[in-house]
Amino acid sequence: MAHYLAELYSPKPAWLALDPAGRQRFFDGVGAGMGALMALGVEVLAMGEVEAGSLHPAPQRFFALWRLADQAALDALLGGIAASGWHDYFDTVNAGGRGTDLGGHLAQLAAVA
Incomplete structure (x- = not known):
């Protein structure tokens, strides 16, 4: 069965202090690594901003949902x-x-001791 990853995240002061060119350099680096991860069976399902007005919202500002082929792909993505x-x-x-x-x-929930 497939593996999944749900990420919740908010910017730190270091991100807020980064100028647009620095942010773009960071994004370029992230993009450069995605091809190898996708070859391992990493798939983006959705990314976006958390809707603060929903019932029981997460305190983080953004989310990402991933589907992965197996545990090795999950470990590779996290790494x-x-x-x-x-x-x-x-x-x-x-x-x-x-x-x-x-x-x-x-x-799973019923078996919780």
Whole structure:
């Protein structure tokens, strides 16, 4: 079964202080690493800004949802994100693992001791 990663993140002061050219250099570096990750089965499902007006919103400002072929692809994505310097610029919370269907997840919840 596929693996998934949900990221929630907000800019740090270092990002806010970065000028437009510095931000573009950072984005260029991130983009350069994406081809190798996609070859491993990394797929972007959606990215965007958290809607602060929704019920129980996350305190982070942005989100990214990824589908991955397997645990190795998840590990590669997390490693690539860290190696890019992402965490220097964004406070990030990750939730990742193997996906299941509704019945499988309800069984996981029921089994919690």
